[in-house]
Amino acid sequence: MTNEFSESLEKKLEETTKLGLEVVKEAAEDRLMKLSVGPQHPGSGHFRFTIKVDGDYIVYCDPDPGYVHRGEEKMCEYRNFIQNIPHLERPVIHDSTNITYSYSLAVEELLGIDVPRRGQFIRAIASELNRQVYTLYWLAIYGIFLGHSTMFMWPAGDRELFIDLLTALTGARVTHAFNIPGGVRNDIPDGFKEKCLEYVNYFEKRLKEYENIFYNNPLFRQRTENVGILTKDDAINLGVTGSVLRASGVAYDVRKVEPYDVYNEIDFKVQYMKTCDSFARAYVPFLDMRESCHIIRQLLDKMPESGEVRMKLQSNPKGVPGEAYKRVESGRGALSYYIVSDGSSRPYRVKISVGSFRNILALPHLLVGSRLGDMPSIYWALNYWPVEADR
Amino acid sequence: MSSSIIKKTSTATGFIKAIESGSKHLIMKRFTLRFPEQKLKFVGDGYQFDPKRGVGIAGSRGRHILFHEKCTGCQLCAITCEGIAEAIEMVKVNEKWKQNKKSIMPQIDYGKCVFCGLCVDACPFYALYMTDDFELSSFTKEHLIYTPAQLAVKPKYDGTVEVKIDERGASHG
Amino acid sequence: MATAPKDFRFGNFVGSLVWLIFWIIVIVSLVGLPLIFIILFYIPLPYSNGEVITPYLFLSMIVDPTRTVPIIKFIIHTDFFRAAVFPGFAFAAMIAATTIFVERKFLAKMQLRTGPLYAGKIEGILQLIADGLKLISKEIIAPSGADKPIFWSTPVIFVATAAALTVLIPVAPGWVGADLDVGLLAIFAILGFFPLIALLFSWSSNSKYPFIGGLRALHQMIAFEIPFILSALSIVLLSGSLNLTDIVESQYSFWFFIIAPLSAFVFYISSLAELERVPFDLPEAESEIVAGWLTETSGMIYGLIQLGTYLKLYVLAALFVILFLGGWMGPQIFPQEIIPGYTGEKIYNATVVNGIFWFTLKTFGMIMLILLPRGINPRIRIDILLHTGWYKLIVLSFINMFIVLAMIYGGVITPGGLQ
Numbered sequence: 012m013t014n015e016f017s018e019s020l021e022k023k024l025e026e027t028t029k030l031g032l033e034v035v036k037e038a039a040e041d042r043l044m045k046l047s048v049g050p051q052h053p054g055s056g057h058f059r060f061t062i063k064v065d066g067d068y069i070v071y072c073d074p075d076p077g078y079v080h081r082g083e084e085k086m087c088e089y090r091n092f093i094q095n096i097p098h099l100e101r102p103v104i105h106d107s108t109n110i111t112y113s114y115s116l117a118v119e120e121l122l123g124i125d126v127p128r129r130g131q132f133i134r135a136i137a138s139e140l141n142r143q144v145y146t147l148y149w150l151a152i153y154g155i156f157l158g159h160s161t162m163f164m165w166p167a168g169d170r171e172l173f174i175d176l177l178t179a180l181t182g183a184r185v186t187h188a189f190n191i192p193g194g195v196r197n198d199i200p201d202g203f204k205e206k207c208l209e210y211v212n213y214f215e216k217r218l219k220e221y222e223n224i225f226y227n228n229p230l231f232r233q234r235t236e237n238v239g240i241l242t243k244d245d246a247i248n249l250g251v252t253g254s255v256l257r258a259s260g261v262a263y264d265v266r267k268v269e270p271y272d273v274y275n276e277i278d279f280k281v282q283y284m285k286t287c288d289s290f291a292r293a294y295v296p297f298l299d300m301r302e303s304c305h306i307i308r309q310l311l312d313k314m315p316e317s318g319e320v321r322m323k324l325q326s327n328p329k330g331v332p333g334e335a336y337k338r339v340e341s342g343r344g345a346l347s348y349y350i351v352s353d354g355s356s357r358p359y360r361v362k363i364s365v366g367s368f369r370n371i372l373a374l375p376h377l378l379v380g381s382r383l384g385d386m387p388s389i390y391w392a393l394n395y396w397p398v399e400a401d402r
Numbered sequence: 403m404s405s406s407i408i409k410k411t412s413t414a415t416g417f418i419k420a421i422e423s424g425s426k427h428l429i430m431k432r433f434t435l436r437f438p439e440q441k442l443k444f445v446g447d448g449y450q451f452d453p454k455r456g457v458g459i460a461g462s463r464g465r466h467i468l469f470h471e472k473c474t475g476c477q478l479c480a481i482t483c484e485g486i487a488e489a490i491e492m493v494k495v496n497e498k499w500k501q502n503k504k505s506i507m508p509q510i511d512y513g514k515c516v517f518c519g520l521c522v523d524a525c526p527f528y529a530l531y532m533t534d535d536f537e538l539s540s541f542t543k544e545h546l547i548y549t550p551a552q553l554a555v556k557p558k559y560d561g562t563v564e565v566k567i568d569e570r571g572a573s574h575g
Numbered sequence: 576m577a578t579a580p581k582d583f584r585f586g587n588f589v590g591s592l593v594w595l596i597f598w599i600i601v602i603v604s605l606v607g608l609p610l611i612f613i614i615l616f617y618i619p620l621p622y623s624n625g626e627v628i629t630p631y632l633f634l635s636m637i638v639d640p641t642r643t644v645p646i647i648k649f650i651i652h653t654d655f656f657r658a659a660v661f662p663g664f665a666f667a668a669m670i671a672a673t674t675i676f677v678e679r680k681f682l683a684k685m686q687l688r689t690g691p692l693y694a695g696k697i698e699g700i701l702q703l704i705a706d707g708l709k710l711i712s713k714e715i716i717a718p719s720g721a722d723k724p725i726f727w728s729t730p731v732i733f734v735a736t737a738a739a740l741t742v743l744i745p746v747a748p749g750w751v752g753a754d755l756d757v758g759l760l761a762i763f764a765i766l767g768f769f770p771l772i773a774l775l776f777s778w779s780s781n782s783k784y785p786f787i788g789g790l791r792a793l794h795q796m797i798a799f800e801i802p803f804i805l806s807a808l809s810i811v812l813l814s815g816s817l818n819l820t821d822i823v824e825s826q827y828s829f830w831f832f833i834i835a836p837l838s839a840f841v842f843y844i845s846s847l848a849e850l851e852r853v854p855f856d857l858p859e860a861e862s863e864i865v866a867g868w869l870t871e872t873s874g875m876i877y878g879l880i881q882l883g884t885y886l887k888l889y890v891l892a893a894l895f896v897i898l899f900l901g902g903w904m905g906p907q908i909f910p911q912e913i914i915p916g917y918t919g920e921k922i923y924n925a926t927v928v929n930g931i932f933w934f935t936l937k938t939f940g941m942i943m944l945i946l947l948p949r950g951i952n953p954r955i956r957i958d959i960l961l962h963t964g965w966y967k968l969i970v971l972s973f974i975n976m977f978i979v980l981a982m983i984y985g986g987v988i989t990p991g992g993l994q
Binding site: 225233 | 685686687688783784787856860862863864950951953955957958959
Binding site: 089090091093094096097098161168169171172175178179180181182183186188196197198199200201202203209210213220223224227228229232319320321322323324326 | 413416417419420422423424426427433434435442444445446449455456457458459460461462463478482485486487516517518519520523524532565567572
């Protein structure tokens, strides 16, 4: 922990004492009310955190992940490289292309194979479409967390457009099992390109309506602006990633910093904001969605007309002894796999590092000193998906 | 790289814009898909796989269809499924086929299947494909287990509805 | 798919029916009828056209069409009918039921959904009946450690209090349950009970989330009570009366909305807060405190509280119409007589029907306005809410009150109209 970070923590403590709060001591426990948020609480998902409130202010927060731990990393050691695909997408079923993307990249490095160029483009398209699906889902929950029922229904409805595209592309609504070491499972179907362009163009128009009814709504801005400030230094020191990091003024996107597959040929901007508050954390994914539309259009434009999409592998590929580390930008930030192979057909060890788990570390830091009413807006703006963090 | 700053509007303008946006949607079409009456139209004829090229053919991944005249009883689909869902079991059938000496064919338990379609990828003889049919619910667990004879039947699926986009918004059908 | 049990025999079924009917006849004739006559003995029977209406006379009059009209006329002018049926509870409950259906469809339309669709042939119009049946048949769960007497009685008190409000609302000239000289004050006095009920219920359910919700409800209602009353005061100044009928009648030439738009705005915002509707639904904020003070409600307890809430919604919308939009005043569009040339006893009164029509129309418009923010706004935070209530709305209503006072003392208007 650096000096600046501890300084900022001290500043935060000072602020809370200025608000007339007592820092939790054993003697002061009586006046505090301990509230359990989750896992059977409408505002938490499969996740529990206990908070203590002094009047309307939160003075203590203890996140407690692990409710839906499934042992994905251990499960990987008992299956071969191909069989790992369907169960690895279970932690984030609505971002399933991205969570298998970096796995496939890492396995390809281990096996020493190249993906055909058209396959790389289809992968990127599926990844961007899935990012839209995830972000819309996240936005829908964010809307209903703040009591905005229309903002729940609109993204949930528009999400169906992208699900429709992905169903046409992969054959399944949410669990696609589409990326596979060596490429993608199948080529794009006929008429997909036109359909995709039509939907994306329509969706861009819908984004303006979101801005009108939600992001520019004075009540929404009152609730999120200057709430839960995560300064640039704190963000870097706490190790947050993805939209949370970008909302704190750090223009960091894995697609730009370490371009994988075809992303170095794509022209796009990393969206970031400098206000560091809940509003920025809510608005950056929205900007990402807009940018994603541009990326999808470019990908469709630059994709080679024909060619192989999948490297032909044997059904039970064996890796060379060694290790591989790859990461992609998922809906929640950097999502990386570290795979060690001992030369057999199964990985020796798989380590998954997800954005959710890194973002939740900022929760106690942000919640202490804020109001109870700010709890949902701070918590969900962290872009946290409990099931993914538990793995 | 760009830092995006959203324009700050006044309180009244914000409310008026929100009300305008909301009331604009009163005349837009409903997006809901009324499922049992309307069914989505899927691309293709179900997910299929071409072992020669090593590439799948895009299609919906519903329940399987098994071609008895092609199945050799090689068990590759069952072996693939072992590490995934353990849904496929090879069972004896009362049929005589020249290519299937052992007379065993896959039987699929849809209570366990995750519809990943990797068994289709594993089949080298074009014997196992997937279809559009996804309405498999039943009252008992036993009814979810599809025998080779049941798998051979081509399902009827009459999905006709597609997403339509016009000036009054997107809608189903 | 209903199937008969295995040991089903039709003879047994018919036998049980006959047995049931036999006992009903025995009990009615031996207990029911004597009881009715004993009760009738002590009740002073009403007069109509110089006759005492005994049950036998009543039956014969109903059968004779020429004598039915006076009976109906007599019944609809009793206080009981007014309180329980027409301007009172049943009418308000009908409007409340319509409101629930309209709200669901309206919100669904805005959110590109279909809303209720399958109960009833036309657009799910019977959904409310289905929901009501479901709520009635559900088990009511009282939390362990709950204060049982208070927990069970508060929902009933909630509905009763809301129903008491409906009696005070005049819907047409002369059609009001209780025409008090201090009608407006009475309404505010009864409204003051609701935070108390919410707090009682939340306290009695012995749970943390309801408790926080109850405290929030208390904060919110106290913060908005004052601008609420202040905004109505400028109308009292304009009309010179606290009687709701008088207030409506003083708007004969123009609506008070024209002179007191700021007050109307404050009144509208305050009634949203009073009703705990979005954006002021903090006491029921689900993502923060589960369901607020309604967390431990289940079955018909929830149903009763919802009924009370929607009755309140009707009352506040009606009050807005009475104070600012001229109540039942409107152009006469109904003909003076339905059957031309009929000179007998009449129930139909063109003025009253016209008044009811305009009043209901305006009230529905107002209800739609109250429903609208639910589609477009997120929830507000408690500190912003208190700030809005104490600082902004009070100031606004005072400004409008001073404008009204200046106009009255400047001689531009007098109580009762323009000079």
